Amino acid sequence: xxxxxxxxxxxxxxxxxxxxxxxxxxxxxFAWGESLETSADRLARxxxxxxxxxxxxxxxxLPIASEEDQAAxxxxxxxxxxxxxIILNGxxxxxxxxxxxxxxxxxxxxTFFENxxxxxxxxxxxxxxxxxxxxxxxxxxxxxxTRIYETDDLLIVATTNxxxxxxxxxxxxxDLGDGTSLELILYxxxxxxxxxxxxxxxxxxxxxx
Numbered sequence: 001x002x003x004x005x006x007x008x009x010x011x012x013x014x015x016x017x018x019x020x021x022x023x024x025x026x027x028x029x030f031a032w033g034e035s036l037e038t039s040a041d042r043l044a045r046x047x048x049x050x051x052x053x054x055x056x057x058x059x060x061x062l063p064i065a066s067e068e069d070q071a072a073x074x075x076x077x078x079x080x081x082x083x084x085x086i087i088l089n090g091x092x093x094x095x096x097x098x099x100x101x102x103x104x105x106x107x108x109x110x111t112f113f114e115n116x117x118x119x120x121x122x123x124x125x126x127x128x129x130x131x132x133x134x135x136x137x138x139x140x141x142x143x144x145x146t147r148i149y150e151t152d153d154l155l156i157v158a159t160t161n162x163x164x165x166x167x168x169x170x171x172x173x174x175d176l177g178d179g180t181s182l183e184l185i186l187y188x189x190x191x192x193x194x195x196x197x198x199x200x201x202x203x204x205x206x207x208x209x
Contacts, residue, residue: 139166
């Protein structure tokens with residue numbers, strides 16, 4: 001009976017963790033134009049923890065790791081992988097730009113990105129770089145893509161970097177598997193003077209040259 005209760009508690013905890021990893025931070029957590037601490041306090045109520053302050057950026061993490069991740073980290077004597085991060089950017093301690101970063105399996109990031117588009121009410125992207133595909137010497141496939149979305153208040157740059165490991169290599173190297181990183185950069189339209197889809201797209205294209 002006791003063992004059953006413990007298993008139920010573990011299952012509920014894992015379910016809660018998965019739900020938190022799948023949920024984008026609510027837009028009303030970001031106090032645009034106000035101090036970084038204001039947003040950090042709102043996010044703390046959702047389980048986020050302040051990591052460090054670096055220059056004008058406040059880093060926050062959501063401390064969740066799977067049992068496999070934690071076991072591997074314990075064996076290596078390292079911290080569990082950082083799967084979910086928010087970076088609040090605020091020159092003069094006023095929030096102008098927010099960065100959201102997620103790293104996980106391809107399927108999990110696909111789910112998270114769909115939840116982002118639903119929660120933030122994002123329609124078709126205003127600009128899309130299209131997929132850039134590269135195959136490494138080891139046969140691993142790397143795909144990156146950047147899209148720009150518009151809302152009344154924000155411009156959002158979404159960049160995905162996807163790894164599809166060579167089946168022959170991943171079968172012999174258990175540390176190498178599929179995975180995707182997603183980075184969202186949220187710009188307040190009212191606080192970032194001159195910001196536009198064309199300006200952001202031009203910046204991306206110049207970085208590619």
